Amino acid sequence: MSAQDQEDVYFSTNPPPRHLEAHAAQARAFIDAHAAAGRRVVLVTSGGTTVPLEKQTVRFIDNFSAGTRGATSAEYFLEAGYAVIFLHREFSLTPYARHFSHATTGGFLDFLEVGQGGGVSARPDVSAKMTEILSRYHTARTENLLLSIPFVTIGDYLHELRAISRLMASLGPRGLLYLAAAVSDFFVPPERMAEHKIQSTDLGRRAQEAAAAAAGQDLSTDNSEEEFDNFDSSPRVPRSKRLIIDLDPVPKLLLNLVDGWAPRGMVSSFKLETDPTILVTKARYSLERYQHHLVIGNLLATRKWEVVFVSPGREDNWLRVKRKGKEWTEEDVKRLRQGEVPKEEPGEEIERFIIPAVKDLHDQHIKANE
Ligand code: PMT
DSSP states (O other), X not given: OOHHHHHHXXXXXXXXXXXXXXXXXXXXXXXXXXXXXXXXEEEEEESBOBEESBSSOSOEEOOSOOSHHHHHHHHHHHHTTOEXXXXXXXXXXXXXXXXHHSOTTOOGGGGEEEOTTSOEEEOHHHHHHHHHHHHHHHHHHHTTOEEEEEEOBHHHHHHHHHHHHHHHGXXXXXXXXXXXXXXXXXXXXXGGSBSSOOOOSHHHHHHHHHHHHHTTOOOOOOGGGGSOOSSSSSOOSOGGGSOOOOOEEOOOTHHXXXXXXXXXXXXXXXXXXXXXTTHHHHHHHHHHHHOOSEEEEEETTTTTTEEEEEOTTSOOEEEEOOOSSSOOOHHHHHHHHTTOOOSSOOSSOTHHHHHHHHHHHHHHHHHHHO
């Protein structure tokens, strides 16, 4: 099946999110305003996509991403003069709020106190930091530089990504797509998805069968399913009591994005691996397969310490943060690259280096394509 056919099948069989049209209208107005002002626009995708198991969703598959990369990057893009469309997983980290909403030292309310006059104010020890971050946030809001659009499921994400990327096309090479979301590779297609909560007991299943029988449908299961099967070498429960999930691959729509949705923009994706020995090879492979402009490789364990830029016709470019109070030795770097995490926290945010390096490549992209 061609990439276009795959796209058509996916989008015609997976329903769009409820607010897609409203989000697209917001994105259109945002892009038009910044294009008219000659400002660059970046679409930052952030956080994990869910894979629902039921149409009326009680359970879903999720992944680890909290959206740190995307939310942090969005702040540095704003600092670098970009207007930012922040397409993010609902309730994941967001720019500016992230400093207080998910701090390891406490929740948001822990940063506040009730003053003597009864009003609420920031705790004195965090007041300076909060004032500084709040003022950056207010600037972004009042100057209309940050548009936040949420998604939840993989289907929502792909519909929103396509709609916004197509709008970004009007920016030509000045549009930048920075795809940091952790995108599910597998999903349950609608025709195989249960309508209601999947039942875990016979009682629940029998109740569903009785309701279906009353409605003239037959849901009863084959008795042979009660047998212990050979699904694994030592089954401890019969197959009928297990939840066996059958997932289809999510089509790789990056190709469609690069070729069709935003063909003149700069497209930068992330490649996540856990095995250090395959990271660079997989990043190069991704670049060749999708023919885009930049793959930023990162390892799950060390993603806050080091990333590698892989781009066509250039040497691999490793970016690494400084250490608190000590220098990197060759041996340290070797261990880091093998996925060994230093004991202390990083001395700074790696996005401080990633964003200027991306911007530099974007400058070159604009020069070559405008
Ligand atoms: O949020 P944090 O905790 O800070 O973590 C940040 C991060 C590790 C999630 C981020 O830095 C990162 O690596 N994001 C990409 C994760 C991912 O989806 O990697 P992948 O190797 O599975 O996919 C690579 C690329 O293919 C992605 O840009 C994705 O948009 C694209 N893809 C993936 C699946 C799919 N079905 N179609 C795609 O086009």
